[in-house]
Amino acid sequence: MKVTFKIWRQEQSDAKGALKSYEIDGLSEDMSFLEALDFLNESLVLKNEKVIAFESDCREGICGSCGVFINGRAHGPHDNMATCQVHMRSFKDGDTIVVEPWRAGAFPIVKDLVVDRSAFDRIIEQGAYITAKTGTAAEANAILIPKEVADSSMDVAACIGCGACVATCKNASAALFVSAKINHLNKLPQGQPEGHKRLLEMTTQMELENFGSCTFTAACEMECPAEISISSIAEMNARYIKAKFFG
Amino acid sequence: MTLNSKIPEGKLEDKWRNYQSESRLINPANKKNLNIIVVGSGLAGAGAAATLAELGYQVQCFCYQDSARRAHSVAAQGGINAAKNYQHDGDSVWRMFYDTLKGGDFRSREANTYRLAELSAPLIDHFVQQGVPFAREYGGVLANRSFGGVQVQRTFYARGQTGQQLLLAAYSQLSKMIRAKKVAMLPRHEVLDIVVINGKAKGVIVRELSTGQIKRFAADAVVLATGGYSRVFRLSTLAINCNGSAIWKAHKRGAFFAAPSFTQIHPTALPQTSDAQSKLTLMSESLRNDGRIWVPKKKDDKRKPIDIPEDERDYYLERRYPSFGNLAPRDIASRAAKERIDAGHGVGQLKNAVYLDFKHAITKLGKAAIEDKYGNLFTMYEKITGINAYQEPMKISPAAHFSMGGLWVDYELMTTILGLYAIGECNYSDHGANRLGANSLLQTSIDGYFILPNTINNYLEGEIGEKHPGVEHPEFAHVENEVKAHIKKILHINGNRTTDDFHRELGKVMWQECAMSRNKQGLELAILQIKEIKEQFWNDIKVTGTDTEMNPELEKALRLADFIELAILMCTDALQRDESCGAHFREEYQTEDGEAVRNDADFNFVSVWEYHAGDFKLHKEMLEFEYVKPTVRSYK
Amino acid sequence: MNLFFRKSIVAATGLFLCIFLMVHVSANIILVFPEATARSLYNAYSTTLRESMLISIVAYLLYLSIIFHVVYAGIITYKNRNSKGVQNTINHNKENSSWASQNMGVLGMLILIFIIIHLVNFWARVKLGIGETVGTDMAGNIDVYEVTFTLFHNPYYVLFYSILMLPLGFHLHHGLKSAFKTLGFYHKKGLSVLAKISLIYALILSVGFGIIPIIVYFK
Incomplete structure (x- = not known):
């Protein structure tokens, strides 16, 4: 299988970047997309060129490290799939594949396809936790949590923090990510004592990090590898209004 | 040098309590003057960093990923064991201890393994408190399932993403302490060597991956929580960047390495399809609860699996291990698969796989029931292979998965270098020669949350007066x-x-x-x-x-x-x-x-x-x- | 003024305008009645509106809503552009989201242009008395019907009016359901019902508003 990659190359965050073309032959359909990039990188090394920097780790769609814009879509042509789960059989022999990094003001490019997503970590630091020290827990079954509550909490807790929601959003809104984390904890009885504080502090940080506001294009819902629904954002809004007006 | 495992006196069930009551304590005013370096931010590393910071120590935590949340603990699917006996099926700390010791083929310390079982119940309490959305019954109590190699239901789980949920809980606790300025988190920093001064670990040399800058960090103790090294096989279920460099450098600086060859090969990964392959994806072991493993009786059988009649199939696990059948422990299931593959019965392009068949389960329980239980795994399988496993059997193959071996540690989790600790998968402690399913999340969490924070003071108490010499040394x-x-x-x-x-x-x-x-x-x-x-x-x-x-x-x-x-x-x-x-x-x-x-x-x-x-x-x-x-x- | 506040203003004013449009389109139906009935009924209706104290207040609310809706949507769009920064060279967002949702700003601008022209033609003449004086009908009510009737016999105007009801439809389809979500309606089944309601609402309004001038034209 032969394809032409057009890949964004950029030396460092303040350098100017551009798309660069690489023709590559000898790929197989069973290769994952990232393995095709590995393959390309190996050929670059042998040609004495610098490898293309891209991020990936677990390569099974759970760690959230990988993430690039492939042919105009976050994580490639399929819905709800991480970049590492895309395989070359999704492309045709002779295709041109354009690969760009996540684009968002809050995610500055580090190098080539690697972006800095530490804004997410800073949002998490603003309260995406339950303030309880190790060693202070009561017996687990002392807190009964209805199955539906645990399940709906798990639905949003599944977020892998890849940043596709931000990258695909025309507003670079982090609403899906932030709402997922807030709802995960605020739905559970353990998370409720600090619920309002968490909500206000995390959303404030979200704005400080220069993420845009959600206009419900729902693109994020389509690209999210964890299939988190935009109803999560609506739920965060409901919690916000409740926190502001009803204390 | 003689190895002193420092196993406390007393009866098995009293050892940990005895240790705690006798180990030295440090008053809070002194704790804040002591620095600890934690290498790795997985369940062990993040759990330890957060807990040590809560206790008052100053912590610096390193990881090579762009965020602490990505450590490979995130990928554990199945669950975490705990001797809660919620199912009333005869489970107990003793039975869990015994299962683990036997599962490890009697190559681990009794005292360590017992402590693992003993601390499992409070660990579940801890994670529930931290907001882990474990699976629940309709009445609101925690649900359990059974896992390979044991006969009770003691595994707690959060869908097929237990590792992710536990890691996110640890990461959240870590984030809390970062905000409190008790932990300095340094992502994209890879530890390349350990600095040992007068026989004591006093710091690390680190490469900042985004700039290439080499940096020095000094501390009063160094904790390695760097995970497994099965990437030595290249193809493994590990993350692509998992490595053994920090423990290897520690080894070269004087930390002894225990049982390095004890590597668990997981029986249910997806087979390799080409040389360009970078990793093998694990399919949860839970599939073996309903799937039946077989190969064609005829060598080099080129027929499609659905065309091979029942009497020409060899359900080799059921044949060889009638009482455990498809649920035989991992090492046994993997070896049996290898035996069949080597004998020429392997299937798939490279003849390196065996079938995992759900036909009988679908007939018996209905497609809906299978979909409900394993839907996400079937979807994942189709994403990767393009094959619908409801219609034809999955092809699975053994893959390197877990390192039981690691840096030798004593009961306090200290290596043979004073002040250098190894926790989680990178040490050799509780699993012996084979690890039971769902014991990995358990061990790594317990090391980080419960054991190390209780043992490190025993060493650091002696360092209060000394203070680390600093990076100018x-x-x-x-x-x-x-x-x-x-x-x-x-x-x-x-x-x-x-x-x-x-x-x-x-x-x-x-x-x-x-x-x-x-x-x-x-x-x-x-x-x-x-x-x-x-x-x-x-x-x-x-x-x-x-x-x-x-x-x-x-x-x-x-x-x-x-x-x-x-x-x-x-x-x-x-x-x-x-x-x-x-x-x-x-x-x-x-x-x-x-x-x-x-x-x-x-x-x-x-x-x-x-x-x-x-x-x-x-x-x-x-x-x-x-x-x-x-x-x-x-x-x- | 945080991002929740700005979004809530746009959503709340948008919902208010949605209610207004519903009333407006209902009144427009009068125009398709036989001329005699239509003229007296339409003029009587508009006189009632002009003379009611309550409606005057509502009218001011309406003007304010339009202004706030436009201004805040403008601020949000500006800030969001800034948040996004560099755009992707290739973006196939049609595969993951509706065209309307990606283009609410453009759609809104078209609607704003329409509203301005619309106001100049009706509101400015009838209420402010700018331009040609409007006569009265037999009952003594200002003959708004005549104004409408004349305009709707201008083919260019009819074309302009009817075509611009398309962006209105798209804008409403995305806007209505999103406003509810912005204001915290998150019930999952409810949301799919809401999506259907939004579609039906948008269809009724754009087709309703769009077809009436054509019917009148051929009357």
Whole structure:
């Protein structure tokens, strides 16, 4: 299988970047997309060129490290799939594949396809936790949590923090990510004592990090590898209004 | 040097309590003057960093990923064991202790294993408190399921993403302490060496991956929580950047390495399809609850699986292990698969797989029930292979998965270097020669949350007056220069072969000779081959780019250089152990029907290796079984 | 003024305008009645509106709503552009989201242009008395019907009016359901019902508003 990659190359965050073309032959359909990039990188090394920097780790769609814009879509042509789960059989022999990094003001490019997503970590630091020290827990079954509550909490807790929601959003809104984390904890009885504080502090940080506001294009819902629904954002809004007006 | 495992006095069930009441304490005012470095931010690392910070220590935590949330603990699917006995099915701390000890084929310490079982129940309490959305029953209580190798239901889970949910809880607790300025988190920082001053670990040398800058960090104690090293096989279920560099460097600086060859090969991964493959994806072991494993009875059968009639299928696990059947422990299931594949019954393109069939389960329980239980796994399977497993059986294959071996640690989790601790998968502690399913999340969490924060003070109390010498100490400059020289050397070779090329070659040798089954001749040959690979690596490696920028190729090469040396030790260890135990199966030591033959008379010890100028010296930690009599580990 | 506040203003004013449009389109139906009935009924209706104190207040609310809706949507769009920064070279967002949702700003601008022209033609003449004086009908009510009737016999105006009801439809389809979500309606089944309601609402309004001038034209 032969394809032409057009890949964004950029030396460092303040350098100017551009798309660069690489023709590559000898790929197989069973290769994952990232393995095709590995393959390309190996050929670059042998040609004495610098490898293309891209991020990936677990390569099974759970760690959230990988993430690039492939042919105009976050994580490639399929819905709800991480970049590492895309395989070359999704492309045709002779295709041109354009690969760009996540684009968002809050995610500055580090190098080539690697972006800095530490804004997410800073949002998490603003309260995406339950303030309880190790060693202070009561017996687990002392807190009964209805199955539906645990399940709906798990639905949003599944977020892998890849940043596709931000990258695909025309507003670079982090609403899906932030709402997922807030709802995960605020739905559970353990998370409720600090619920309002968490909500206000995390959303404030979200704005400080220069993420845009959600206009419900729902693109994020389509690209999210964890299939988190935009109803999560609506739920965060409901919690916000409740926190502001009803204390 | 004699190995002192520091096992506390008293009855088995009192040992941990006795230890805690006797270990030294540090008052809060002193704690805030003590610095601890934690390397790795997985469940062990993040749990330890957060808990130590809560106790008042100043913590610096490093990870190579861009965020602490991405450590490979995130990928554990199945669950976490705890002796809660919520199911009222006869479970207890004792039974869990026994299962773990037996599962490990009696190659771990009783005291450690008992402590693991003892602390499992409070750990579940802890994670529930931290907001982990464990699966629940309709009445609101926690749900359980059973997992390979045991007969009770003690596994707690959060769908197929238990590891992710636990890690996110640890990461959240870590984030809380970062905000409180008690933890300095340094992502994209890879530890390249350990600084040992007067026999005590006092700091690390780190490369900032986004800039290539080499930095020094000093502390009063160093904790390694760097995970497993199964990427030595190249193809494994591990994350692509998982590595053994920090523990290997620690080993070379004096930390003994225990049972390096004990590697668990997981039976249910997806088979390799080409040389370009970078990793093997795990399919949860829970699939074996309803799926039946088989191969065609006829060798080299080219028919489609659905065209092969029942009487021409060999359900080899059910045949060989009637009482556990498809739920036989991992090492046994993997080895049985290898036996069939080697005998020419393998299926798939490369004849390297076996079938995992849900036809009978679908007929019996209905498609809806299977979909409800395993829907996400079937979807994942289809995403990767393009095959609908409701219609034809999955193809699965064994893959390197977990390192039972690791840095030798005593009861306090301290290595043989004073002030250097190893926690989680990177140590050798509780699992013996084989780890039971859902015990990994347990061990790594307990090490980080409960054990280390209780043992580290015992050492640090003695350091209060001493204070670490700081990064200006000449030893820091010395180690930093070594690291820099090492990097320069790799960059300057400018040979003809890529890192991946060498890694593939190493992986093939290791997979062939030091994986599911080993033999003397093969291991001796492997050692020679790996030495040759090492020689070639240092003459013919090609790494482009520079050391003063983000350079993923250089990172890979540095990791591989350490893997090559580690591989030699793994083979040396496998060669030395003339018995079959747990995951270590020596072909010379088996019964007529192919079962492992353990040799308690001669090998009732942990092999502990000391690095000595490129060679390895064996020490033995004798194992005493005071409470449990080792039996033949039979799952027939 | 945080991002929740700005979004809530746009959503709340948008919902208010949605209600207004519903009333407006209902009144427009009068125009398709036989001329005699239509003229007296339409003029009587508009006189009632002009003379009611309550409606005057509502009218001011309406003007304010339009202004706030436009201004805040403008601020949000500006800030969001800034948040996004560099755009992707290739973006196939049609595969993951509706065209309307990606283009609310453009759609809104078109509607704003329409509203301005619409106001100049009706509101400015009838209420402010700018331009040609409007006569009265037999009952003594200002003959708004005549104004409408004349305009709707201008083919260019009819074309302009009817075509611009398309962007209105798209804008409403995305706007209505999003406003509810912005204001915190998150019930999952409810949301799919809401999506259907939004579609039906948008269809009724754009087709309703769009077809009446054409019917009148051929009357």
